[in-house]
Amino acid sequence: MAMNLNMAGGAQGMMKEGSTLADGVDEAVLKNIGATKQLAKIVQSSLGPNGMKKLIINHLGKTLVSSDCGTIARELEVVHPAAQMVSMASAAQDSEVGDGTNLVVSFSGELLKLAEELLRTGLHTSEIVQGYELAYAECVRVLPELEVARVKNVRDAAEVAKAIEPVVAAKHEGVEGILSKVIADACVAVLPPAPEAPILKADQVRIAKLRGGDVASSTMMKGMIVMRPSETTVQQLEDRSKVVAFNCGVEMATTETKGTVLIRTADELINYNKSEERALEAIVKEIADSGVKLVISGGSVSEMAVHFLEKYQLMCLKITSKWELRRLCGATGCTALVRLGAPTPEEMGSVSKVSTKELGGRTVTVLEQLGDAQTKIATVVLRAATASLIDDLERAVDDGVNAVRMLCKDPRLLAGGGACEMELSKRLRDYCEASTGMDHYALAKFADAFEVVPRALAETSGLDQTKVIAELRDQHAAGDATAGVDLAATLSGGGTGAPVRDGYAVKESALRLAVDAAVTVLRVDQIIMSKPAGGPKK
Known part of the structure; x- marks a missing residue:
């Protein structure tokens, strides 16, 4: 029986017929990097308030128009195993934090793109991984020093609305002033009374989507909306x-x-x-x-x-x-x-009050808690003309609620508009100059990777990327750690005007997941695929 075996078949002779194996830098590592780069390229143009939207028709024939990276990565149904790792990192960011998914994919894609350049110059994968891990450890040490503000009272709706406005604007620019106030009122309404710790769960704020009207008609109410009328003729109740x-x-x-x-x-x-x-x-x-x-x-x-x-x-x-x-x-x-x-x-x-109303052509029952009555549920009533627009607004509200949830855990804020990333890049370059080993090259590339955020913001806003990056480098070298991309075609330095702020917990989690995904992809040196089950394809 041994004579029937293919003794010279190598790995293919060892595995079941139909299995494939790819190994080495060219066959495995670079192909994995190529897939992740393509995924990052798709979502990078959706970063920021001027980010472009993607029109996706999923396998059920449903049409989605959104710039939300979590939705895009989920609906694309990525099958390449390496790109799937980055997509899963984005999904983990979405479930844990609720915002910053685009930063995870864009930054991990940029890290792998720059790692490809190092591999082609002759560096070994282990040296790149070691340099990236050193750079990440330095970022974790430096990040607390970049705090520029914090939310002093999460029960103050006006202060919370100001903090989450950039989050809403990044998903749906132009209505952030309306939505952020509605979201803040809803979140503050369901927080426990003052002596208790302010803990918010995302499902405590419900969303009722009613087509018709415009976004300015969106409101918030303490209580719930039931999308059906009463079973009896009694349609109104008053007085608690x-x-x-x-x-x-x-x-x-x-x-x-x-x-x-x-x-x-x-x-x-x-x-x-x-x-x-x-x-x-x-x-x-x-x-x-x-x-x-x-x-x-x-x-x-x-x-x-x-x-x-x-x-x-x-x-x-x-x-x-x-x-x-x-x-x-x-x-x-x-x-x-x-x-x-x-x-x-x-x-x-x-x-407090139950009433039957007709909203958006539908008869609904509204259960409200008026005055100081405590409730664990609040509802944001969204109004818009089209189904795709109202779905996009729902994603913006969901991100805003999660931003408030994270502010309850960590009220610290960082400079936005790419300012935090540029400052981290500058600090890493200073740290890199003191390094003498082979990981020096990976440290420098890690610092360069942070520039993907201001570069994407400049590109989607129609600004000159080279000029913006050069001016930002000059301002940060001069000691201005809050200089970021101003979407009004100028650079905002020193926190003047209405500066953009990002949540500390969101940034920290996004960096961790992006580096983990990039390092995991770099550590793969072989791709082994068994023969698919189920017989021949149709």
Whole structure:
């Protein structure tokens, strides 16, 4: 049997038929770098407030128009394993921080592009990796020194709105003044009272998308909007009405086993039906006697139940999603019950006002908490003319909410507009001059890679990239650490005017993930692919 084997087949003879293997700098490393460079090239032009949008038609035929890097990388469905690592780093940044995804992809792509130049000059991969890790360690040490401001009070909506304005502008320039105020009001409304630590969860701020009107009509409200009307004729409630929520349907429970009832006369049939009616009416009467005015059902509401709810003048909302039911419980302060019956005072919640409105051609029910009433849920009502625009606004709001969430954890701010990156580049060049080993070259390239941010901002704004980079270098060499790209075709130095600020936690996380992705790609020296399962392709 040994004579049947291909003794001279090498690696191909060792593996299953149909497997492929690529190794070496040219076959593996440079091809991996080429794929990541292409992904970075796609998203770089979307960086900043003047970033270009991408029109993507996904595999389901849905059209997306967005400049959000997280959305672009997700919808592209990248299959190349090396580019997929960078895409996953971007997804990790999106889930952990919620902003800075473009910086992860752009910076890691630039690091790999400059590493390719070093490889072609003869440097070994391990020397480049060692230099990059040294440079990153120096950046981590220097970054706290670049703090220029901090949010002193995250419960001050005006201060928070000013801090997150650049984040919203980077996704949808022109409406940042409107959206940042709405987002800040919504986030501050759901923060716990002052003695407790300000902790914000992203899902505490809901988004209701209603087509029609313009962005200036977007508002915020404490509470929730349910995209359906009441099941009963009671459409309005005032004066802090009590609320009960059921995790089951408002109807008579069916038996667990099948049974047969023998009915001999018409009177027996009438009495059988009336016994079920009396039982259901007793349950509804108990609920009404407890003071409840609004019943929230997590399942179906039978016609008989609607009849008795009408009789006792109760409003009823049917919620089919268990997640929406959980958020409604957070908005009203009630507990979802698994039994049908009268709630205890601890299980009931309250709502200041319930009203049925027609917004954007849809009949919706609005549950609001007015005045100083506490709520765990706030809703941003977005208005826009087209579906693609309103989806893009939703992504901007999502980034703004995550920016506030990170400010609650770390209120420090860094100079934006590429100023922080240029200062890190300058500090790294100074550090590089003291280095004498082979990692000196990688340190210098790491410093050059930071210039991708101001260069991309200048390019998307129609400025001369070479002139902008040269002027920024001069200003930072002169000691101005806050000089960044001014999109009004001038350079803003010394923090004059309305300076752009970036969150410290966002920048720190983006640098870490970008360097990790780039180093991981550089460490790969072989690509081994097994034969795909499933037989021949169609």
